[in-house]
Amino acid sequence: MAYMHIGKDFVPQDVPGKVTGRIKYSEDYARDGMVYARLLTSPVPHGRVVDIDASEALAMDGVIGILTADDVYPDGEPQSPGLKVLTNEPTLIGEPILAIAAVDEKTAEDAMMKISLTIERLPFALDPLDSLVEGGPDAYNGGNTFVFRQGFASEKWSSDQVAAFRSGSEPTAEAQQSWEYGDLAAGFAASDFVYETNFSTAGYPHMSMEPRSAMSYWENGKCYLHGTSQSLTAVAEGLAGIVGVPLEDFVFVNEATGGGFGQRARAGSIPILAVPAKLSQKINRPVMMRVTREEEFTIGGARQGLQGWIKVGFKADGAMAAMDMYCVSDNGGKGGGGDANSAAGGVSALYQTEAMRFRNTSIGTNTGHRGAQRGPGENQIMAVLAPIMDKAAEDLGLDRLEIRKLNAAQNGDVSGPRSQPFTSAYMPEALEMGAAQFDWETKRSRSRQTDGSKVRGLGIGQGYHNAGRSGMDGLIRMLPNGRLQIHNGVGNLGTYSYASTSRAAAEVLKMDWANCDVITGRTDRHLPISSPQDGSNSIFTNTRTCYGAAQDMLGKMKEIAAADLGGDVADYDIDGSRVFQMADTSVGMTYAEVATRGLELGGKYTGEAELPEELNVVTALAVERLAGSALMGVYHDPRHNNNPPGFTVTFMEIELDKETGKFDILDLVTIAECGTVVHPQGLANQLRGGAVWGIGLSAYERHLYDPQNGLPASSGYWQSKIPTYLDTPENIGTGWVDLPDPENPVGARGIGEPSMGAVSAALNAAISDALDGHLFNAAPVTADMIINHVAGISENSVPLAQNNFRG
Amino acid sequence: MNPKTTRRRFIKGVIASGAAATTSTIWFAANGQDKPAGAVERMIRINVNGQVRTVDVAPQETLASTLRYKLGLTGTKLGCNRGECGACTVLVDDVPSYACSVLTHSVKNQVVETVEGLESANGTLHPVQQAFVEELSPQCGYCTPGQVMSAVGLLRSNPNPTREEARQGMAGNICRCGSYDSYLNGVMRAADIG
Numbered sequence A: 001m002a003y004m005h006i007g008k009d010f011v012p013q014d015v016p017g018k019v020t021g022r023i024k025y026s027e028d029y030a031r032d033g034m035v036y037a038r039l040l041t042s043p044v045p046h047g048r049v050v051d052i053d054a055s056e057a058l059a060m061d062g063v064i065g066i067l068t069a070d071d072v073y074p075d076g077e078p079q080s081p082g083l084k085v086l087t088n089e090p091t092l093i094g095e096p097i098l099a100i101a102a103v104d105e106k107t108a109e110d111a112m113m114k115i116s117l118t119i120e121r122l123p124f125a126l127d128p129l130d131s132l133v134e135g136g137p138d139a140y141n142g143g144n145t146f147v148f149r150q151g152f153a154s155e156k157w158s159s160d161q162v163a164a165f166r167s168g169s170e171p172t173a174e175a176q177q178s179w180e181y182g183d184l185a186a187g188f189a190a191s192d193f194v195y196e197t198n199f200s201t202a203g204y205p206h207m208s209m210e211p212r213s214a215m216s217y218w219e220n221g222k223c224y225l226h227g228t229s230q231s232l233t234a235v236a237e238g239l240a241g242i243v244g245v246p247l248e249d250f251v252f253v254n255e256a257t258g259g260g261f262g263q264r265a266r267a268g269s270i271p272i273l274a275v276p277a278k279l280s281q282k283i284n285r286p287v288m289m290r291v292t293r294e295e296e297f298t299i300g301g302a303r304q305g306l307q308g309w310i311k312v313g314f315k316a317d318g319a320m321a322a323m324d325m326y327c328v329s330d331n332g333g334k335g336g337g338g339d340a341n342s343a344a345g346g347v348s349a350l351y352q353t354e355a356m357r358f359r360n361t362s363i364g365t366n367t368g369h370r371g372a373q374r375g376p377g378e379n380q381i382m383a384v385l386a387p388i389m390d391k392a393a394e395d396l397g398l399d400r401l402e403i404r405k406l407n408a409a410q411n412g413d414v415s416g417p418r419s420q421p422f423t424s425a426y427m428p429e430a431l432e433m434g435a436a437q438f439d440w441e442t443k444r445s446r447s448r449q450t451d452g453s454k455v456r457g458l459g460i461g462q463g464y465h466n467a468g469r470s471g472m473d474g475l476i477r478m479l480p481n482g483r484l485q486i487h488n489g490v491g492n493l494g495t496y497s498y499a500s501t502s503r504a505a506a507e508v509l510k511m512d513w514a515n516c517d518v519i520t521g522r523t524d525r526h527l528p529i530s531s532p533q534d535g536s537n538s539i540f541t542n543t544r545t546c547y548g549a550a551q552d553m554l555g556k557m558k559e560i561a562a563a564d565l566g567g568d569v570a571d572y573d574i575d576g577s578r579v580f581q582m583a584d585t586s587v588g589m590t591y592a593e594v595a596t597r598g599l600e601l602g603g604k605y606t607g608e609a610e611l612p613e614e615l616n617v618v619t620a621l622a623v624e625r626l627a628g629s630a631l632m633g634v635y636h637d638p639r640h641n642n643n644p645p646g647f648t649v650t651f652m653e654i655e656l657d658k659e660t661g662k663f664d665i666l667d668l669v670t671i672a673e674c675g676t677v678v679h680p681q682g683l684a685n686q687l688r689g690g691a692v693w694g695i696g697l698s699a700y701e702r703h704l705y706d707p708q709n710g711l712p713a714s715s716g717y718w719q720s721k722i723p724t725y726l727d728t729p730e731n732i733g734t735g736w737v738d739l740p741d742p743e744n745p746v747g748a749r750g751i752g753e754p755s756m757g758a759v760s761a762a763l764n765a766a767i768s769d770a771l772d773g774h775l776f777n778a779a780p781v782t783a784d785m786i787i788n789h790v791a792g793i794s795e796n797s798v799p800l801a802q803n804n805f806r807g
Numbered sequence B: 001m002n003p004k005t006t007r008r009r010f011i012k013g014v015i016a017s018g019a020a021a022t023t024s025t026i027w028f029a030a031n032g033q034d035k036p037a038g039a040v041e042r043m044i045r046i047n048v049n050g051q052v053r054t055v056d057v058a059p060q061e062t063l064a065s066t067l068r069y070k071l072g073l074t075g076t077k078l079g080c081n082r083g084e085c086g087a088c089t090v091l092v093d094d095v096p097s098y099a100c101s102v103l104t105h106s107v108k109n110q111v112v113e114t115v116e117g118l119e120s121a122n123g124t125l126h127p128v129q130q131a132f133v134e135e136l137s138p139q140c141g142y143c144t145p146g147q148v149m150s151a152v153g154l155l156r157s158n159p160n161p162t163r164e165e166a167r168q169g170m171a172g173n174i175c176r177c178g179s180y181d182s183y184l185n186g187v188m189r190a191a192d193i194g
């Protein structure tokens, strides 16, 4: 289908501000009279605050005030996992206990030194299995796990059970969570190749480039909070609740966000933003809270580490007949995340496994706060499974590409325990396209070729994430001058989805993009509820809402024209600047005239009547405040049932040096299967960025903690091993299948997360290939693990562990 | 929480709001001045973006602090404040430097350029900025000013780098969004324009 805007590149309105430094992140704002907050954080991995004596600090010149957990939670802290604003019951080193405000940061720091904090040390755990074993320490007060609707509990296995699991056996303890479909026993019985192993994937921090600094002030009873998020309206109501102010008195300002990879999507993952707001309310001064890199490490979220056991069976033709998976998930210090469940769902979706069982037990450790991180679960498990797919292919005498094609998801397929259908799926096409672009036919022969200590390895990876939701709202206005204002609550964190989804509205109304404004950046610009911009869902979800709002406006424009100029609504069409009669195009009105007339008519035309009944409270407030201001299009997107997948495929060639354990990526081609492409440059950026993340997952990034004191050893960029220019290839080839999805009005689905999974899978497969098919069953596979393997030291001699070196 | 603990009674003497309100200008407040501005020995002149600016600088003050919190040049970002990420990169006598790790007093006699100084007076973007727009190099944009300054520094010393030379030249700038390839596209395009 020929589009005006969909599939075309454009310059999003914030890009010039990014290259000139003019765009503002929360720490770039200032107010007269502003004071500075510093955080006093927990020095112990698990403890209970007994006393805080701040009298000496508060008596210092220039110290303005203090905020403690008692101020925030006068009735006591919620007894549930999850980050608190401030806490007296820290469960990780660096967790904020109090904030102190002073005229400058140095004074605040000096004041911090004068605070006497008495804290009771409690036992701590760094590895879920250390806690799971009988008599092991519990990470939380009241247990090592949290049971929904029941509270904290203690989950224990016998030492024999834990030891057997560590050494590779199937766990025998009952799991907290499970699902199953198909006949597992029959699947294994029908399998010609069965592989069974334990595995581990590391947790590691998000490390968004912008620390979650925030500034807040109160004016005329309203709280203004400059902060960071993945979507403004998705977090606004929750943040208002945490601050303790009605939504209508809360203004969230967030023009740009310096990175959000899952941990800025919900208010519950950024409660720290409430510190300056509450402190400002208490001391009646604007408060800037600058968050340091180390603090960002602690409260910025981390990927869940998984320790697990899998058994997988393939039939003679290569079909994945059965998969049995048991995970122990690392829930970190504040609970949380569903990586294991997503991992299992991802296997079912990507490999169309005929029978499957999933079991999981989640255990807390006194390590970084866990939660969603780019492709949570799917991306870790694909890195583990890709080399096993190759092993199966080798054993069954199949080509590595062919075994993937055989198991690939296609139109009409379903996945998961509920057999949920895909909205559409073209994985075989993506594999074909990637193979052609990479020239798999030629390059496959280079597999395992050696040159001195160097050896070539080839890998194919696949990625998946459920990539689209519904139930959000759209809101657009046409001003009397004919300009279109597209109100969009999607955050500006670098995907440019706030702009590209808005173009669906311009598409419907056939308007030049130069005549459209995207209204965003602060909630007092009246924005509708939007996707939280997590789960790769913005493109699917918010093109639906913008498209729907524009359809609503189009109908109203035709109604106004028909009422004024005669004829039926069906007699009218548009051309981007006029509404006119198709039979006689000279009879019509300009968009400006229609908008002016709509304003005169009021009522449903200006958002004062006949609104969709199910509008979210955030949207309803925005519409109420804009009512009567312009011709308005309003839409509530009804729920849809099917699963819009984001799929990716990566082909990679590496050269691995067996003497150093290091490798160079010689060629990397990554292909998206995400429906119609909305914004090619934005998509290419997601594929390239995902590739860098995939390389980090498979080769570099992991949490490290000092086992004696629970101190984090990877709180900076240097130690957490974020990939740099030199860790990534000079060129990343990209491509896309570009076939429309029927359940999105412009045919689009999301891609941000699977863009990473395919690359991590391809890299682990390539490393394994270079080492004659050796299976590490882990991510990352680091240089030291490779060197140990080459030296004949088995990584199996090192027991399954989390938050520590392995291999 | 042990209900018997009485932390609150220890939190004494909260100073009445405004009692220490000395911050008539936020820039001085932001950087740990022990006293209000005016200590003569701390007044220095630095050349930033072609203008000589007189500013009160504490002995331990970093260039990033001076730029951001005293001169209002917030385009220079702080990602780590400890020399690991490159978000704070500025040019000091044409050399890309981490402003978080340079003491302001040490650049008194040098020329400092920040991302704000690249645009021409008529608003024309510098070729690197223009190329970064055309290639959509930034994602979240937080590392972008540092990437821009490293690219400008690189192209001044090597106007026609190979892609590999550009990769090496930019290697001091981390991008958590992983936009390296798009930045390299921008650098190569800027070399063509430039």
Ligand code: FES
Residues within 6 Å of the ligand: B077, B078, B079, B080, B081, B082, B083, B084, B085, B086, B087, B088, B089, B098, B099, B100, B101
């Ligand atoms: S802020 Fe200076 S190098 Fe990171």
Ligand code: FES
Residues within 6 Å of the ligand: A209, A258, A259, A494, B138, B139, B140, B141, B142, B143, B144, B174, B175, B176, B177, B178, B179
């Ligand atoms: S564009 Fe986000 S850190 Fe580089």
